[in-house]
Amino acid sequence: MEDYWDLQAVVRSGYNTSEDFENTMNNPATSLFAPLSFEQDELSAFPEIFETTREDHFHGLEGTNYSPSFYPPMLHQTLFPQSLLISTTTTTTHMSIPKEVKQPPAQMVQRLVHQEKPLSGDASCSARGVDSVIRADKMKKSRKNQHKKVVQEVTEDDLSSDKWAWRKYGQKPIKGSPYPRSYYRCSSSKGCLARKQMERSSTDPSTFNITYTGEHSHPQPTRRNSLAGSTRNKSSLPKGFKANEPNKSSITMDSIPSPTTGSMASSTEEDFVQQQVSIKTEQQEQSLEDYESNINGNIAMPDIDELFPSLEDLEGLLLDQLNVPCSLMDHQQQFQAVDTR
DNA sequence: CGAGTTTGACCGGCGC
């Protein structure tokens, strides 16, 4: 049961208040999928979670009917099995769902919310010649870009799932960390302001803390590292990071944890359901990525409703395969009611 | 030859 703490953290992060969360936990249908209940002191142990609002997730999708947080936890985990990492201009959310969900919350919930200070106004450039002024101005522009920040903790396997093309432009030793931090910028488009910082976690060297700043000014490449002739950074691991590390293959759906692991006996029926849901998950993740990248690229997009299964479909899936009656429409209405408050 | 990486230098922010 305790294996689900992170699941609840993710789901809870979609609620505006702890009260909303508790209400949902008390709903019989929802609690069916979220059997674990937190003690009050456990809830208060992670106040930062409640600072994260639904708008933080899937930023840019406002105004659409899409509202992923109303899925009950089991479905939420199934549909969005990895990190929810969308930030607004003022708040950054870091939600990491590890493949092995065995660790206590304190070890896993790290930096949840960042508040970036606005840059101080007219930082005058010390005159070291025209080049310095131009350079400083460039730097100022790029640093202005940092007001949007997304922090992600990933395993080495997940590094290869980054579909953007990055070019390394620096590496620095960081005080307090035995591992250097690498700096990358998007190499797909010249004017793209997207940046990425990668640093091996000092607490868990098998994972990396990745910070994304800025936004891509272009659609996502159809395939990762799709630059012509570029084969040099396939592993996405800088030299210093690769010591004793074999090249990892791309993430597969097989590696994504089952939401039922550890709490339900395995069976062929469940395997079938998991398989079907995994297929949907892969399609949905790709759809969401495409949608987000195309928003950035100002490309006309189909209605968001076309990208995800209807609630009726999901209800049918639950009923047919798990024999679990559940009214997701009620959940949606419940969360819409919360939204309008 | 083009694209990515390495690495020392430079810059601005911040705390003292």
Place this chain on the structure above:
DNA sequence: GCGCCGGTCAAACTCG
């Protein structure tokens, strides 16, 4: 004002 620190630049280098 000074020094530390993180982020960036850019020349040199590497690789396919």
